[in-house]
Amino acid sequence: MPYPRSTFDEGIRSADGLARHLRGGGALVAVSSGVRLEPGEMEHAQVWVDACRYHPLEGVAADQLSVFAFGSFTQLAAGAIGSAVVNARRRHKAEKRAAPQWRALGPVGVTVTSRRLLVLHQMSWSSIWFDQIVQVVPAQSAFVLDLIFDGSPPFRFSGPSVPFVAVMLVYLLSGEVLSLPGADLPGNSPPAPTELTP
DSSP states (O other): OOOOHHHHHHHHHHHHHHHHHHHTTOOOOOBOOSOOOOTTOOEEEEEEEEEEEEEOOTTOOOOOOOOOOOSOHHHHHHHHHHHHHHHHHHHHHHHHHHSSEEEEEEEEEEEEESSEEEEEETTEEEEEEGGGEEEEEEOTTSSEEEEEESSSOOEEEESTTHHHHHHHHHHHHHSOOOOOTTTTSTTOOOOOOOOOOO
16 A cells, blocks of 8 residues: 555654653553443554465465367377477466465554554455464564464564554563664655555
Protein backbone atom coordinates (compact mmCIF):
# COMPACT_ATOMS: atom_id res chain seq x y z
CA MET A 1 0.00 0.00 0.00
CA PRO A 2 1.55 3.37 -0.95
CA TYR A 3 1.84 5.89 1.87
CA PRO A 4 2.63 9.61 1.73
CA ARG A 5 6.18 10.42 2.86
CA SER A 6 4.83 12.49 5.76
CA THR A 7 3.25 9.41 7.34
CA PHE A 8 6.69 7.81 7.69
CA ASP A 9 8.03 10.96 9.37
CA GLU A 10 5.05 10.91 11.72
CA GLY A 11 5.59 7.20 12.40
CA ILE A 12 9.17 7.83 13.53
CA ARG A 13 8.10 10.82 15.66
CA SER A 14 5.35 8.78 17.36
CA ALA A 15 7.68 5.86 18.04
CA ASP A 16 10.42 8.16 19.32
CA GLY A 17 7.93 9.94 21.59
CA LEU A 18 6.77 6.60 23.01
CA ALA A 19 10.36 5.43 23.54
CA ARG A 20 11.26 8.69 25.36
CA HIS A 21 8.09 8.36 27.50
CA LEU A 22 8.98 4.78 28.48
CA ARG A 23 12.66 5.61 29.15
CA GLY A 24 11.47 8.41 31.44
CA GLY A 25 9.54 5.92 33.56
CA GLY A 26 6.15 6.39 31.90
CA ALA A 27 3.71 3.53 31.45
CA LEU A 28 1.73 2.35 28.45
CA VAL A 29 -1.70 3.95 28.29
CA ALA A 30 -4.81 1.77 28.11
CA VAL A 31 -7.18 2.64 25.26
CA SER A 32 -10.44 1.13 24.10
CA SER A 33 -11.63 0.57 20.57
CA GLY A 34 -14.42 -1.83 21.46
CA VAL A 35 -12.43 -5.01 20.78
CA ARG A 36 -13.46 -7.77 23.16
CA LEU A 37 -10.63 -8.71 25.51
CA GLU A 38 -10.03 -11.29 28.20
CA PRO A 39 -10.44 -10.33 31.86
CA GLY A 40 -7.42 -8.30 32.98
CA GLU A 41 -6.20 -7.72 29.40
CA MET A 42 -5.66 -4.11 28.32
CA GLU A 43 -5.61 -2.62 24.83
CA HIS A 44 -2.74 -0.20 24.12
CA ALA A 45 -2.96 0.62 20.40
CA GLN A 46 -4.76 -0.14 17.16
CA VAL A 47 -2.97 0.45 13.83
CA TRP A 48 -2.96 -0.67 10.19
CA VAL A 49 0.12 -2.31 8.67
CA ASP A 50 0.96 -4.26 5.54
CA ALA A 51 1.57 -7.91 6.36
CA CYS A 52 3.41 -10.82 4.77
CA ARG A 53 3.87 -14.41 5.87
CA TYR A 54 6.89 -16.56 5.00
CA HIS A 55 5.64 -19.94 3.83
CA PRO A 56 5.35 -22.22 0.82
CA LEU A 57 2.40 -21.96 -1.51
CA GLU A 58 0.22 -25.03 -1.23
CA GLY A 59 -1.24 -26.83 -4.22
CA VAL A 60 0.94 -25.41 -7.00
CA ALA A 61 1.39 -27.98 -9.75
CA ALA A 62 3.01 -27.63 -13.13
CA ASP A 63 0.84 -27.99 -16.19
CA GLN A 64 2.04 -30.99 -18.16
CA LEU A 65 2.30 -30.86 -21.92
CA SER A 66 1.27 -34.06 -23.66
CA VAL A 67 2.31 -34.50 -27.24
CA PHE A 68 0.70 -37.01 -29.56
CA ALA A 69 2.94 -37.36 -32.57
CA PHE A 70 2.54 -39.46 -35.62
CA GLY A 71 5.19 -40.22 -38.15
CA SER A 72 8.65 -41.61 -38.25
CA PHE A 73 10.74 -42.62 -35.26
CA THR A 74 12.71 -39.35 -35.61
CA GLN A 75 9.53 -37.28 -35.48
CA LEU A 76 8.29 -39.22 -32.44
CA ALA A 77 11.64 -38.77 -30.66
CA ALA A 78 11.71 -35.02 -31.42
CA GLY A 79 8.16 -34.63 -30.07
CA ALA A 80 9.04 -36.53 -26.87
CA ILE A 81 12.19 -34.47 -26.30
CA GLY A 82 10.32 -31.20 -26.90
CA SER A 83 7.57 -32.28 -24.50
CA ALA A 84 10.15 -33.23 -21.83
CA VAL A 85 11.94 -29.86 -22.13
CA VAL A 86 8.68 -27.89 -21.89
CA ASN A 87 7.50 -29.98 -18.91
CA ALA A 88 10.85 -29.53 -17.12
CA ARG A 89 10.60 -25.74 -17.52
CA ARG A 90 7.02 -25.71 -16.25
CA ARG A 91 7.97 -27.91 -13.28
CA HIS A 92 10.87 -25.59 -12.43
CA LYS A 93 8.58 -22.51 -12.55
CA ALA A 94 5.97 -24.24 -10.38
CA GLU A 95 8.62 -25.29 -7.83
CA LYS A 96 9.94 -21.73 -7.71
CA ARG A 97 6.42 -20.30 -7.15
CA ALA A 98 5.69 -22.89 -4.45
CA ALA A 99 8.99 -22.43 -2.57
CA PRO A 100 8.89 -20.78 0.86
CA GLN A 101 9.00 -16.99 0.45
CA TRP A 102 7.37 -13.83 1.76
CA ARG A 103 3.77 -13.82 0.54
CA ALA A 104 1.76 -10.61 0.83
CA LEU A 105 -1.43 -10.72 2.91
CA GLY A 106 -2.19 -7.05 2.28
CA PRO A 107 -3.28 -4.47 4.85
CA VAL A 108 -4.19 -5.86 8.27
CA GLY A 109 -5.44 -4.23 11.44
CA VAL A 110 -3.25 -4.86 14.49
CA THR A 111 -4.50 -4.32 18.01
CA VAL A 112 -1.72 -4.40 20.62
CA THR A 113 -2.87 -5.61 24.01
CA SER A 114 -1.03 -6.44 27.21
CA ARG A 115 -0.98 -10.15 26.24
CA ARG A 116 -1.17 -10.49 22.45
CA LEU A 117 -1.48 -8.96 19.03
CA LEU A 118 -4.97 -9.22 17.57
CA VAL A 119 -4.72 -9.28 13.79
CA LEU A 120 -7.71 -8.42 11.59
CA HIS A 121 -7.34 -9.89 8.10
CA GLN A 122 -10.22 -10.21 5.63
CA MET A 123 -12.79 -9.50 8.35
CA SER A 124 -11.45 -12.30 10.56
CA TRP A 125 -9.57 -11.90 13.86
CA SER A 126 -6.64 -14.07 14.92
CA SER A 127 -4.42 -13.86 18.00
CA ILE A 128 -0.64 -13.84 18.21
CA TRP A 129 -0.03 -14.54 21.90
CA PHE A 130 3.18 -13.12 23.29
CA ASP A 131 4.35 -16.52 24.54
CA GLN A 132 4.31 -17.77 20.90
CA ILE A 133 6.80 -15.10 19.78
CA VAL A 134 10.40 -16.32 19.91
CA GLN A 135 12.07 -13.25 18.39
CA VAL A 136 11.18 -9.73 17.30
CA VAL A 137 13.44 -8.48 14.49
CA PRO A 138 13.10 -4.80 13.56
CA ALA A 139 14.76 -4.02 10.23
CA GLN A 140 17.38 -1.30 9.94
CA SER A 141 14.95 0.93 8.05
CA ALA A 142 12.62 0.88 11.10
CA PHE A 143 9.59 0.35 8.88
CA VAL A 144 9.76 -3.44 8.69
CA LEU A 145 9.28 -5.78 11.65
CA ASP A 146 9.59 -9.58 11.55
CA LEU A 147 7.97 -11.77 14.20
CA ILE A 148 9.59 -15.20 14.51
CA PHE A 149 7.72 -18.15 16.03
CA ASP A 150 8.62 -21.68 17.07
CA GLY A 151 7.08 -24.11 14.59
CA SER A 152 5.00 -21.54 12.70
CA PRO A 153 5.82 -19.32 9.68
CA PRO A 154 7.03 -15.82 10.58
CA PHE A 155 5.06 -12.64 10.02
CA ARG A 156 6.44 -9.43 8.49
CA PHE A 157 4.76 -6.11 9.18
CA SER A 158 5.66 -2.98 7.20
CA GLY A 159 4.42 0.59 6.97
CA PRO A 160 4.52 3.92 8.83
CA SER A 161 2.99 2.51 12.05
CA VAL A 162 5.60 -0.25 12.40
CA PRO A 163 8.18 1.73 14.47
CA PHE A 164 5.49 2.56 17.05
CA VAL A 165 4.35 -1.09 17.17
CA ALA A 166 7.98 -2.27 17.45
CA VAL A 167 8.72 -0.01 20.44
CA MET A 168 5.51 -1.09 22.17
CA LEU A 169 5.94 -4.79 21.44
CA VAL A 170 9.58 -4.99 22.54
CA TYR A 171 8.64 -3.17 25.75
CA LEU A 172 5.71 -5.52 26.45
CA LEU A 173 7.79 -8.64 25.74
CA SER A 174 11.02 -7.74 27.50
CA GLY A 175 10.64 -4.49 29.43
CA GLU A 176 13.38 -3.01 27.20
CA VAL A 177 12.96 0.23 25.22
CA LEU A 178 13.89 -0.18 21.58
CA SER A 179 16.29 2.36 20.03
CA LEU A 180 15.16 3.29 16.55
CA PRO A 181 17.73 3.93 13.82
CA GLY A 182 18.05 7.63 13.13
CA ALA A 183 15.30 8.66 15.55
CA ASP A 184 17.63 10.76 17.73
CA LEU A 185 18.96 12.81 14.83
CA PRO A 186 16.98 16.07 14.56
CA GLY A 187 15.47 16.63 11.14
CA ASN A 188 16.54 13.22 9.91
CA SER A 189 13.89 11.83 7.59
CA PRO A 190 13.60 8.06 7.51
CA PRO A 191 14.65 6.24 4.35
CA ALA A 192 12.04 5.46 1.74
CA PRO A 193 10.28 2.17 2.52
CA THR A 194 11.29 -0.94 0.67
CA GLU A 195 8.70 -2.60 -1.51
CA LEU A 196 7.36 -5.94 -0.38
CA THR A 197 7.28 -8.50 -3.14
CA PRO A 198 4.50 -11.08 -3.02
